[in-house]
Amino acid sequence: MKFSVVVFPGSNSDYDAFYATSRVLGEDAALVWHKDTDLQGADVVILPGGFAHGDYLRTGAIARFSPIMSAVKAFADRGGPVLGICNGFQVLLEAGLLPGAMVRNDRIKFVSRVVAVRVEQTDTPFTVACASKQVLNLPIAHGEGNYYADPAELAELEANRQVVFRYSSAAGEVSSAHNPNGSLNSIAGICNRQRNVVGLMPHPERASEAALGSADGLVVLASAVKSLASLSFSRN
């Protein structure tokens, strides 16, 4: 199966996602330039972390106009699994593929550390291999990961079980003490209504080998492989 990782100017975790899917997971992977219009036969699309266009203006704001984004949109509309990690999540928000927006971390500063994240939903292509309420140790590294949606939107997200990951304690309890950036409802990641597009701020690809301190993130990428068997969508 094939992961296509989109490279925006300023992406900096593109190769990390490529490495984790190809070298660690052993699947096919390709880096796709943002000016291309073809996803190279992707089974799964990853929008990686980084600072697309410097994150000048707003995170993800300029990247959503890249030519490749029409293909990503079409792929998502057909039910193809799309994962946005960190900056990739921000791009998905700006592109309207996921609801809500990001504002500056509540304590302003860039936050780089390992956090515990609780898996809330296991019926998305990126969590099917997780146990319900499984807690993953994943690095975060962002200045704007403070998730916002207006009250009605937020209520809808919760009602539709679209909150996929929440910041938690190591034991899995969710509270403001374990919320690193002020995200509403401790949201670390969400999915769209169709559940095939997922975005999260933590970096599963950076936690895919024990040598790096945690291999907890691999289950997110492995989920995609597992889910693909049961998913049916057209690639073109």
Add this chain to the structure above:
Amino acid sequence: MAPVVIDTAVLERHGIKPDEYDRILQLMGREPNLLELGLFSVMWSEHCSYKSSRVHLKTLPTAGPRVVQGPGENAGAVDIGDGLCVVFKIESHNHPSFIEPYQGAATGVGGIIRDIFTMGARPIALLNALRFGSLDTALARRIFEGVVAGVGGYGNSIGIPTVGGEIVFDEIYAGNPLVNVLCLGISRIDGIVKGAAKGAGNPVFYVGAKTGRDGIHGATMASAEFDEKSAEKRPAVQVGDPFMEKLLMEACLEVMKTGAVLGIQDMGAAGLSCATSEMGSRGGLGMSIDVMHVPQRETGMTPYEIMLSESQERMLLVVEKGREHEVEAVFDKWDLHAVQVGEVTEGSRLKIHERGVLVADVPNRALTDEAPVYRRPMQEPSWQKAVQKLSLSDLGSAPPAQSAFDRLVAVPTIASKRWAYRQYDHSVGTNTIAQPGMSAAVVRVKETKRGLAVSVDGNGRFCYLDPHRGAMLAVAEAARNVACAGGEPIGGTNNLNFGNPERPEIMWQLGEAVRGIGDACRALGIPITGGNVSLYNETEGQAIFPTPVLGVVGLLDDASKTTTRIFKRSGAVVVMLGDNLGEIGGSEYLATLHGKVLGVPPALDLAREASLQKLIVGLIRDGAVESAHDCSEGGLAVALAECTFDSGGIGVTADIALCGDKPFLSAEAPGAKVEGLSGDWRTNATLFGESASRILVSASDEKLPAVIAAAKAAGIPAIVIGKTGGDRIRVTVDGKAAIDSLVADAEKAWATAIEQKMTGRAPL
């Protein structure tokens, strides 16, 4: 260019001394015009020419079996096997960071990254060594806050992890903070590209940000002392653009793979002047450019401004004639537009044109190799001997060990730097094996089993008390930290931060420090492959402590074998390798508890240090030890506590033998005897003295005999001092209770001290 009378005022504005001007006249064979004078001014500045330090730097050991590239290029390179080399260098941005902390630090990071990818290497790690005034002052807090944000702002965006560093707080740096940044990259040995012009007739390309009027005379500013007037002559500070640099980095690495690039150099200090003259003189050729082709951000720029601008994120390339389109195509892909600005020429002259009219014509070696070299007078400071005298009876009574310990773990220089490094992305790139907070950073080398351990260290207090020994100690500490992660030291880089070299005492400090670095590097087998010199670090005539910062890179054949300072489990035996001599001269203990910087720094036996490092590297490789930690600031007691921090609360019980009462009588430090070392003083010297060449390890009962045997074979004392376990740090000295703290309490004080100073409140 309009003729300008070059009078003393003009020369002064350009920082050119009368005898230097005579030399210019001689080299030129005529009077220079203003543009030419500008070129000499920036190229002969201390920052670019190393005119005061060069004679000393020449004495450093630079050769070794692994050295691929020594000093003289944009960065040094050392062979790490498999056809690969590690490319690294350290660079300072002290003065700009004082004027504008965020941008000063950010552009410092940008500058050193360019030095690395210019060589054809992909940067994979950043470290920094920072010095600030006391965090009890608003000024130091503001500078610290800005510098940390700037370091993070640039590195995070470009996606190179900041994996380690060190931060020291001392009022001596209040008006002159230090920001030294080390970058390290990986390249194939045969992929190294140099900053030399090749082949007359080959086109010269400019790529990157447009040239503006920023930082004109920045290089000369970095070489001038601060005084009240400098507030007025503040040059425009450059604003870093990490996004542009990211594009440049990716594009340059891609374009170098085509083989069409024959030479490349970044435009840093002295901008286009430096890049054109250095590339020409390194290649033994000339260069001819027309400033009309240089992309400009502002209108009406003169050739003088264009040549001297220090706009960031720009590169100059020599391209093989006929292959221009290959280069242009790569840059176009990245939305960067490379433009030809000139060509390589026969001869050795730098010719600058403005719309075809020749406006400057200088032999390029006159700007580079033939810059003045000074053998400046050196004189040991009159106060040097006095500050080496340490009489404890003058300091009153010693505090109880427990209260000294409580103070020390929370003093910002010793406390956890997590407030800072949590603002640095240290996991991007998926190579980081030992994160910030460990003794050395460890990154793996993808596609191999290898790893690189890196550490930056320096102790200004030691160097103030004895620059020669202090510099040796800095080398030893950096190498020891690397060894404690399992890395065999293979190369070093250094940043010399000193005051005004025109003062003989400062020059003496510099000369002594360089001699110390050389002595230690020769003994430890560490070639110096590059570095940086930052002089005139003074405010209102007050120089900083002489502060050489050493960056040492070590190689692990198997990155998975690395270890950290942290105790891994209860029930392990704790062993001290080395001697506990109780040397408190220049210690953090004396500074924090008694407000004194006095005495001689700890003695250093280089042969023993080398054996110790070999020993620890072997023990780690063989899996004989579970943790390893160097003893430095705060001594044995603080080092023991640090082994318990981040372990999840694993405590330790240890008994330490009282140090001797004449520990200062080593042959190397005659006259350094401390008077009054008895009672509490002796207990505190035992616990908080900073004797060199000591490592704390933990090992299983089964491995203990092997550890002892290996130490014996190496001629290093190995003393079992205690056992891990429980939830307290309990230390006795000769059986007498000295320290007894809950790990959780000590760790909280240590982990949150800086955050509390910065926010004025207890952290969440």
Add this chain to the structure above:
Amino acid sequence: MRARVYVTLKPSVFDPQGRVVADALVTLGYQDVKDVRQGKFFEVELDGADAATANLSADLSAEAQRAQVEALRAKVETRVTEMADKLLANPVIESYRVEVLP
């Protein structure tokens, strides 16, 4: 011709930067600071628009000239509003205001 686009977070969205600035001001001794909101603005310079004005001014009555300028301003305003809608502001969290400079 130049226009400014002022972008602010909607009142319902918490503004952490404003909060931090307000706290810092209070710490500095400005106890009467009740609240700070931080926004950003873009000064957009458009080509050609000036030239258009210049061209017209010669052979028209003052009134007609004014009308022309007004029409031009209106055009610029529409255009810049479009830019704000599309790119400069994120409608989920931000609101904006366009001001054409004289």
Add this chain to the structure above:
Amino acid sequence: MRARVYVTLKPSVFDPQGRVVADALVTLGYQDVKDVRQGKFFEVELDGADAATANLSADLSAEAQRAQVEALRAKVETRVTEMADKLLANPVIESYRVEVLP
């Protein structure tokens, strides 16, 4: 009472963000965008100042009232200018403008 502080990079200082926004606008088809400079602003709300105005208005002539308000505005302006100097703007690379809101 409220005041706004507009902060911009000095004209001589390069504004990378503005350049990227300008490039993005051109790519989006706004070919006539020549330049964009990005700035920020702070809306500072001060306590007490309003109360002061309210107190005075009752038993004073319209003119005296106006004078009082003017004095208050002047005071706010001085105070906020001080804040801008000290904290809101970085004098090395930025310049600022203070506007007291009615």
